[in-house]
């Protein structure tokens with residue numbers, strides 16, 4: 001799906017309305033009225049009826065408040081109660097994504113369908129070839145018995161009219177690791193032992209049935225307390241708004257952050273460290289090294305390709321280096337990483353230097369809620385000047401490019417790019433330990449095709465964002481940039 | 485035919501609500517309406533503030549404001565205007 005659709009827009013509106021209440025300190029008082037405010041009587045339903053939209057909005061709001069839908073023990077608990085609980089202590093840790101069964105139930109169940117192109121022909125190869133006797137002709141059309149069908153696809157291959165179609169379930173098709181599957185109750189379930197938090201299912205679901213547990217409300221509370229709090233801007237952020245970077249910094253200061261830092265500075269440290277690690281490992285006879293800055297990829301290796309683990313770089317991520325530096329300079333400061341990524345939430349949960357993670361769309365919603373117009377923000381004086389290539393870490397190929405830039409011998413870095421994790425590229429990765437890379441000694445892996453500029457929670461179109469990021473870095477925009 | 489101007493608001497509210505994606509619709513709209521158009525981005529049109537114009541993102545064509553603008557709504561509006569005013573620009 002294109003990044004601008006009703007699911008995205010509803011999500012943003014929900015975030016904006018919630019942020020507005022949080023900034024006014026009226027969350028507990030007014031949040032229970034939000035589902036009705038967003039879907040008032042007489043509004044055009046986007047689901048079967050407005051009542052269902054309201055019910056689902058309520059669950060989505062639970063996630064915005066930081067809770068999983070599974071945390072609900074009693075359907076009568078109002079949202080305001082969750083607001084109060086979240087104020088007392090941070091919502092429980094655990095899975096980042098949560099499935100809203102009420103929304104998921106509208107999705108398809110079976111997967112092979114007979115369309116009305118079926119002529120109920122004489123040959124009937126669908127009936128004769130089905131190994132499970134699942135196809136029958138009923139009232140002049142082939143029917144597939146869902147109970148019996150094992151989705152082998154033989155009928156589809158056999159039909160001379162192409163009357164049988166295969167309709168995959170969007171989230172399952174998008175998931176690169178088979179972590180999301182229908183459970184016995186017919187709703188999708190995410191298997192935590194497999195999930196790598198890539199967020200692809202979230203982007204793919206057309207019913208907004210998958211939500212991420214947000215920390216936005218907590219961050220707004222911290223901002224209102226006016227304690228020292230730093231915004232750590234991922235390199236991808238430079239491409240997320242039309243205005244130039246210093247204006248974005250100006251807007252963040254206006255929002256209440258006491259300090260803004262570019263994570264590109266940490267990316268430079270990552271690259272320098274990783275370049276040394278590469279030299280060292282290669283000289284010790286290791287065939288290649290892979291990047292480790294994408295936490296979805298790191299989890300994919302941990303959970304699905306253990307044989308590749310020894311090849312993954314030990315170098316900490318740009319987020320870690322940046323947060324660590326900020327904490328060293330000012331130990332009492334809170335650090336908020338802001339980026340387009342869901343997997344970073346998991347990485348941050350395991351990293352004591354990072355207190356919160358905000359996504360780009362949450363930041364956008366906060367700006368709107370606070371009435372901050374980026375174009376009117378005074379540009380901050382911006383003197384940070386990390387290595388230009390490090391600023392372009394977020395565009396596929398950027399990590400390898402930076403490694404070359406910091407390497408004493410650029411040509412000694414021979415990169416191979418894995419631009420996006422899907423079933424195919426995971427297969428390719430899984431054979432690398434045995435078959436090698438065919439000459440490359442550094443494998444850059446990004447879970448999102450195109451790089452973080454195409455991350456699951458972006459605002460800008462990935463292409464526009466990639467161009468802007470590279471412009472900001474002062475680098476050329478290669479025409480052949482692979483961005484989907 | 486002189487290209488017709490379609491103003492897409494790229495103020496913060498409209499941008500966050502997805503107007504960035506509308507900026508790249510030139511070809512799609514032109515081929516749907518078979519007339520030349522010109523897409524221009526604009527700073528906040530001032531329509532997002534009090535909610536009386538509906539929801540962002542906003543697009544303006546002549547004096548018509550489209551709230552919650554989508555490619556379909558833009559094309560629809562253009563077709564209506566051309567039907568009403570077949571000979572001239574709006």
Ligand code: SF4
Pocket residue numbers: 097174175176177178179180190191194195196197198199200201202
């Ligand atoms: S691995 Fe990615 S697509 Fe699969 S369930 Fe987890 S977040 Fe969703």
Ligand code: SF4
Pocket residue numbers: 198293294295296297340341342343344446447448451452453454455456
């Ligand atoms: S490519 Fe970037 S945005 Fe996507 S999962 Fe990896 S780190 Fe996150």
Ligand code: FES
Pocket residue numbers: 493494495496497498499527528529530531532533540541542
């Ligand atoms: S941002 Fe579009 S009208 Fe204000």
